[in-house]
Amino acid sequence: xxxxxxxxxxxxxxxxxxxxxxxPAARVSVRGAxxxxxxxxxRVTVQGWIRSVRSQKEVLFLHVNDGSSLESLQVVADSSxxxxxxxxxxxxxxxGQLVKSPSKKQNVELKAExxxxxxxxxxxxxxxxxxERHPLEYLRQYPHLRCRTNxxxxxxxxxxxATAAIHSFFKPSSKIKVPExxxxxxxxxxxxxxxxxxxxxxxxxxxxxxxxxxxxAENSQSRRHLAEFYMVEAEISFLESLQDLMQVMESLxxxxxxxxxxxxxxxxxxxxxxxxxxxxxxxxHMLKNNFLIISYTEAVEILKQASQNFTFTPEWxxxxxxxxxxxxxxxxxxxxxxxxxxxxxxxxxxxxxxxDGPQHTVAAVDLLVPGVGELFGGSLREExxxxxxxxxxxxxxxxxxxxxxxxxxxxxxxHGGFGMGFERYLQCILGIDNIKDVIPFPRFxxxxxx
Amino acid sequence: xxxxxxxxxxxxxxxxxxxxxxxPAARVSVRGAxxxxxxxxxRVTVQGWIRSVRSQKEVLFLHVNDGSSLESLQVVADSSxxxxxxxxxxxxxxxGQLVKSPSKKQNVELKAExxxxxxxxxxxxxxxxxxERHPLEYLRQYPHLRCRTNxxxxxxxxxxxATAAIHSFFKPSSKIKVPExxxxxxxxxxxxxxxxxxxxxxxxxxxxxxxxxxxxAENSQSRRHLAEFYMVEAEISFLESLQDLMQVMESLxxxxxxxxxxxxxxxxxxxxxxxxxxxxxxxxHMLKNNFLIISYTEAVEILKQASQNFTFTPEWxxxxxxxxxxxxxxxxxxxxxxxxxxxxxxxxxxxxxxxDGPQHTVAAVDLLVPGVGELFGGSLREExxxxxxxxxxxxxxxxxxxxxxxxxxxxxxxHGGFGMGFERYLQCILGIDNIKDVIPFPRFxxxxxx
Numbered sequence: 001x002x003x004x005x006x007x008x009x010x011x012x013x014x015x016x017x018x019x020x021x022x023x024p025a026a027r028v029s030v031r032g033a034x035x036x037x038x039x040x041x042x043r044v045t046v047q048g049w050i051r052s053v054r055s056q057k058e059v060l061f062l063h064v065n066d067g068s069s070l071e072s073l074q075v076v077a078d079s080s081x082x083x084x085x086x087x088x089x090x091x092x093x094x095x096g097q098l099v100k101s102p103s104k105k106q107n108v109e110l111k112a113e114x115x116x117x118x119x120x121x122x123x124x125x126x127x128x129x130x131x132e133r134h135p136l137e138y139l140r141q142y143p144h145l146r147c148r149t150n151x152x153x154x155x156x157x158x159x160x161x162a163t164a165a166i167h168s169f170f171k172p173s174s175k176i177k178v179p180e181x182x183x184x185x186x187x188x189x190x191x192x193x194x195x196x197x198x199x200x201x202x203x204x205x206x207x208x209x210x211x212x213x214x215x216x217a218e219n220s221q222s223r224r225h226l227a228e229f230y231m232v233e234a235e236i237s238f239l240e241s242l243q244d245l246m247q248v249m250e251s252l253x254x255x256x257x258x259x260x261x262x263x264x265x266x267x268x269x270x271x272x273x274x275x276x277x278x279x280x281x282x283x284x285h286m287l288k289n290n291f292l293i294i295s296y297t298e299a300v301e302i303l304k305q306a307s308q309n310f311t312f313t314p315e316w317x318x319x320x321x322x323x324x325x326x327x328x329x330x331x332x333x334x335x336x337x338x339x340x341x342x343x344x345x346x347x348x349x350x351x352x353x354x355x356d357g358p359q360h361t362v363a364a365v366d367l368l369v370p371g372v373g374e375l376f377g378g379s380l381r382e383e384x385x386x387x388x389x390x391x392x393x394x395x396x397x398x399x400x401x402x403x404x405x406x407x408x409x410x411x412x413x414x415h416g417g418f419g420m421g422f423e424r425y426l427q428c429i430l431g432i433d434n435i436k437d438v439i440p441f442p443r444f445x446x447x448x449x450x
Numbered sequence: 451x452x453x454x455x456x457x458x459x460x461x462x463x464x465x466x467x468x469x470x471x472x473x474p475a476a477r478v479s480v481r482g483a484x485x486x487x488x489x490x491x492x493r494v495t496v497q498g499w500i501r502s503v504r505s506q507k508e509v510l511f512l513h514v515n516d517g518s519s520l521e522s523l524q525v526v527a528d529s530s531x532x533x534x535x536x537x538x539x540x541x542x543x544x545x546g547q548l549v550k551s552p553s554k555k556q557n558v559e560l561k562a563e564x565x566x567x568x569x570x571x572x573x574x575x576x577x578x579x580x581x582e583r584h585p586l587e588y589l590r591q592y593p594h595l596r597c598r599t600n601x602x603x604x605x606x607x608x609x610x611x612a613t614a615a616i617h618s619f620f621k622p623s624s625k626i627k628v629p630e631x632x633x634x635x636x637x638x639x640x641x642x643x644x645x646x647x648x649x650x651x652x653x654x655x656x657x658x659x660x661x662x663x664x665x666x667a668e669n670s671q672s673r674r675h676l677a678e679f680y681m682v683e684a685e686i687s688f689l690e691s692l693q694d695l696m697q698v699m700e701s702l703x704x705x706x707x708x709x710x711x712x713x714x715x716x717x718x719x720x721x722x723x724x725x726x727x728x729x730x731x732x733x734x735h736m737l738k739n740n741f742l743i744i745s746y747t748e749a750v751e752i753l754k755q756a757s758q759n760f761t762f763t764p765e766w767x768x769x770x771x772x773x774x775x776x777x778x779x780x781x782x783x784x785x786x787x788x789x790x791x792x793x794x795x796x797x798x799x800x801x802x803x804x805x806d807g808p809q810h811t812v813a814a815v816d817l818l819v820p821g822v823g824e825l826f827g828g829s830l831r832e833e834x835x836x837x838x839x840x841x842x843x844x845x846x847x848x849x850x851x852x853x854x855x856x857x858x859x860x861x862x863x864x865h866g867g868f869g870m871g872f873e874r875y876l877q878c879i880l881g882i883d884n885i886k887d888v889i890p891f892p893r894f895x896x897x898x899x900x
Contacts, residue, residue: 050861067655090861118688119858121860144857147653148654197890203598204499204517206479206498206517212662212663213663238497403594406595410569410576411539411568411571412568440647441647441650
């Protein structure tokens with residue numbers, strides 16, 4: 001069995017240009033080149049885009065980046081290579097030898113033997129200027145080019161890493177052998193999106209998840225809404241308490257963050273340093289503390305006793321607004337806080353009735369996090385057929401939801417699940433203020449640039 | 451750092467019911483229980499749905515399935531446990547001891563100490579009958595329940611496994627340490643779907659992929675079309691030949707199939723045995739042979755010389771129809787065949803001009819496979835700005851595609867990519883005739899049952 005890595009190695013060696021010294025120069029990524037320990041003249045070819053040019057009397061320095069890492073590879077060339085075409089933004093192929101760098105800034109540099117400009121870049125027309133740090137708002141105007149900047153590169157590498165981490169949270173690689181005494185197994189599932197559909201699957205598989213684009217026609221220009229966003233949804237059968245559900249939510253949040261921190265520390269550092277000073281400490285604070293749990297009723301009490309004046313007066317039975325969410329998180333010491341047991345009248349029909357009173361609640365849970373507000377929403381689902389029938393009848397939905405009632409008629413089980421907005425999650429760990437900067441092509445009201 | 455497996459183990463041991471013998475019974479999945487070697491009275495709790503009930507004079511046999519494997523766990527109980535509620539389709543929680551089974555049919559069985567019916571199932575109303583093998587067409591009427599059958603369970607487990615295999619083809623787990631001498635690295639990316647958008651990303655990252663739902667308003671009732679299907683798309687920068695692109699396509703096809711075969715052999719076997727006899731050999735034949743390559747021009751010649759009469763007369767410049775695709779695959783010995791270099795007039799503006807003549811072609815490639823026809827479509831992309839400008843001008847699209855031209859103005863690179871229909875891929879490896887059976891909730895023209 002040959003993996004992608006193997007294959008690409010093979011095809012690269014096939015297709016590399018004939019080499020003057022008879023040994024073909026292996027194509028390597030910038031990340032690969034930078035990772036070489038004790039470089040000793042290995043002949044390689046590197047391809048990428050020029051991020052900087054510095055021309056000295058006898059030497060020419062280029063920095064070449066191919067998106068594989070934040071760091072670029074320093075190319076050192078004889079000044080005879082100098083040409084106007086070697087400009088910021090051009091694509092190049094460089095053949096040469098990997099050597100130990102005399103500078104402390106990097107371990108390795110590439111001594112160029114051959115530099116080919118693959119595609120020119122007209123510096124005057126190119127919207128990004130050499131050595132300038134453009135604000136995120138400016139970059140947002142160029143959705144087709146902004147991924148070529150350091151900051152978007154880092155954000156998108158983190159996005160990719162977080163995506164992989166979420167997949168492996170739910171589906172540990174089957175190549176990892178489970179020790180015999182640990183005979184737990186998590187069957188998981190990718191399905192089309194939608195919680196009710198996940199519930200269908202959870203009637204046959206005990207843990208299911210889905211991760212994909214979700215569309216909302218929300219007429220909002222906020223910093224935390226998009227018309228198309230990505231959502232992680234999970235549903236767990238034979239689950240009987242919100243406590244159990246919250247453990248999975250907290251673990252998903254923390255495991256994913258720790259994987260990202262360990263796999264792309266430099267990308268995270270760039271965001272923390274230049275975009276969100278102080279975010280490093282805030283994230284550590286979130287990761288090392290247990291998330292808090294308060295009931296909706298307690299939350300309303302806290303808000304009523306607040307010295308702050310709210311635009312929307314807090315009141316039992318009313319929805320929590322962004323201003324309330326922010327206050328609650330602050331009040332809880334900037335630790336993510338689960339708010340549980342919401343008024344029945346506020347929540348959809350499928351949430352499990354707590355059968356309490358006189359203030360009637362359902363077993364719903366939202367996770368509020370610093371900076372972003374609501375990140376997760378979940379609940380136990382109503383698995384008791386007669387409760388659901390009554391509720392649907394009152395809403396006049398009985399006919400449309402026969403199929404949903406069927407799930408309770410035939411081998412019903414207690415179950416619960418949640419959804420997490422993926423872009424908000426990235427905002428939360430990186431400290432990125434505007435949701436439009438953590439998705440490659442943001443679509444929002446009256447705007448679909450690409 | 452605690453993984454999902456760890457966490458669920460923790461929460462399960464927290465929430466398990468108090469155990470009469472003071473040692474809590476660990477919750478295990480059916481797959482986990484079946485995997486126990488030399489069972490020796492381990493006390494466990496298993497939850498799932500009853501797949502069969504057999505009542506003998508003094509003993510009661512149940513088969514319990516929770517979706518974690520095709521095989522169910524045999525539960526052996528004293529006949530005093532017998533009750534009308536223990537019926538096909540009911541959900542149960544069984545506590546007991548895992549013991550070696552005296553039967554050769556299974557290694558392990560569960561000696562029940564306690565059986566709790568969690569949710570009843572009215573056998574008369576339940577659309578699936580005990581011990582009956584319902585045809586796929588019949589099951590299709592019950593999209594909310596069909597995942598509870600053996601065959602859909604198997605198909606969906608294969609779907610989940612293939613999804614994971616595709617992700618790991620493009621993004622090998624970062625936990626696997628790459629040996630030092632192998633310093634190739636594949637940066638990959640999940641983005642919104644769409645080839646032109648992937649091209650944007652490939653201007654900064656050298657290998658990108660996306661895998662998600664795609665929507666087509668095709669008015670087709672065929673066995674291989676859906677209004678919503680899943681597509682894998684990849685784009686590779688600095689790639690200069692169709693040969694290189696085809697190597698990646700062939701490798702994706704074969705690596706994914708081999709991973710699925712090795713990770714869920716029983717599920718694949720069930721499909722091959724009951725749905726598509728002969729498919730096992732057909733798949734092996736595809737996997738062990740190199741895929742073939744013919745040009746479009748050669749393909750038309752082959753079709754012209756065919757003894758068969760086609761509804762659409764084969765002619766240079768006309769599209770290949772399903773009947774042609776089928777003939778070509780048959781002609782090539784039922785091995786997948788790449789058809790390359792299509793007439794320029796048939797293909798979209800972004801495909802790379804081969805600058806040949808008088809029959810003008812572009813560097814496009816389709817992969818045709820037995821049973822399904824077109825599975826992959828791809829091409830080299832036109833990276834030369836003036837070629838693209840001319841083509842867009844002739845189509846009157848210059849204004850709308852300024853952003854796409856920008857990608858060629860600023861550091862353009864040769865590149866190419868492809869898309870693979872995921873449902874068709876599953877059809878191809880499993881031998882499933884109708885595409886509606888390999889996706890949890892099929893949406894097609896005038897039908898959106900769920």
